[in-house]
Amino acid sequence: MASTSAAVSHVGKVRSKNDDSGYAGHHLFVVADGMGGHAGGDVASAIATTRIAEIDEQYASAADAEFALQSALIAANSLLAETVFEHPELTGMGTTVSGLVRVGDQVAIAHIGDSRVYLLRDGELSQITADHTFVQRLVDSGRITPEEAAVHPRRSVLMRVLGDVDAAPEIDTSILDTRAGDRWLLCSDGLSSYVSEDKILNVMTNCPDADEAARQLVKESLDAGAPDNVTVILLDIDESRDTPDTAVGLVGSAAAPLSFEPEPARRAVRLPTLLLHPLKTTVEDSHFEPESDEYLQELIAEDRRRARRRRITWLTVIVLAALAVIAIVVLAYQWTQSLYYVGADGGQVAIFQGVQQGIGPIPLSSVYERTDIRLDDLPTFTRESVEATISADDLEEARSIVERLGATAND
Structure with missing residues (x-):
């Protein structure tokens, strides 16, 4: 061939x-x-x-x-x-x-x-x-x-x-x-x-x-x-x-030709x-490196240490990332609980603490204070506004909204 x-x-x-x-x-x-x-x-x-x-x-x-x-x-x-x-x-x-x-x-x-x-x-x-x-x-x-x-x-x-x-x-x-x-x-x-x-x-x-x-x-x-x-x-x-x-x-x-001159500087990348x-x-x-059992065992031991350090590093990163996520969730929840709105609860006007949204099935608000104002006593437009919820910057503003609604109901 x-x-x-x-x-x-x-x-x-x-x-x-x-x-x-x-x-x-x-x-x-x-x-x-x-x-x-x-x-x-x-x-x-x-x-x-x-x-x-x-x-x-x-x-x-x-x-x-x-x-x-x-x-x-x-x-x-x-x-x-x-x-x-x-x-x-x-x-x-x-x-x-x-x-x-x-x-x-x-x-x-x-x-x-x-x-x-x-x-x-x-x-x-x-x-x-x-x-x-x-x-x-x-x-x-x-x-x-x-x-x-x-x-x-x-x-x-x-x-x-x-x-x-x-x-x-x-x-x-x-x-x-x-x-x-x-x-x-x-x-x-x-x-x-x-x-x-x-x-x-x-x-x-x-x-x-x-x-x-x-x-x-x-x-x-x-x-x-x-x-x-x-x-x-x-x-x-x-x-x-x-x-x-x-x-x-x-x-x-x-x-x-064979040359024994030193190596020139490397090319710039x-x-x-x-x-x-x-x-x-x-x-x-x-x-x-010599192919000896002693050197091989040394390299293998070093490789194991490197792998162990890598695992520890990744575990640390994962734990820190999880803690960061938890901290963000806690801070975000605390922020939502600083807000209030007025809405309907069982046919009556109530003040809610939190925000109207939720995370899946988990609500981010709860009834803070129920009032004696009945939804049926409110004008139609006002009742619909309450049912759609009325946002407030703080508790004081929420109570002011309730007072106005009470006056409307009395009228």
């Missing part, structure tokens, strides 16, 4: 440099997303991608390709450690890597970090790799939902990366079958964090051309605000040859971006 591929990388709308790197070759396809302040992110992804690209060759079996790809990631990890030794200012830099090698009707995959590999087959999009992040651990353990993970304050914490942070990183590898019509997607989290899987599926399904689809996916990220770098590599499987029709080569920071994407205009730098 033959294949066609495409690779696109964009710096995004906020970053001043591209920490992503990508490679689309004859047999090998790689996405790397660098992390680390200063010049570290772009250097890490470029070094790792360039080193891994050296194994782009035909393999006798998928098992051989899997071993070669895993070995290349380990070699890249060592190379990053050596680079940090020679350039101490890069201490702490690292990179995620998702790589795929095509061997006939199989693919070998190696993965570390939170870049992703997806497979589109028969109209269904499947995430092949699992993120090595703290929030993914929480999702896997059922402590939070995927929706909560998307806004979790620890979502930028990576538990596994290549770099000087771990001399022996654990790398996920697998071998999967592939067939004609499959479309493989490798991407950095600049796509997966800001574009929904439904939109990714829609683009990959409706754009048959690999290059057009890759560019459209990047555009979707840009339309969503694109605060992070975004890199997309697509591989289409078709026909009956083992090599792709074209080899794109390196993209992103790996395609530029434009006003339209702030207005259109207020929740996605900033992005936290990813950082690595």
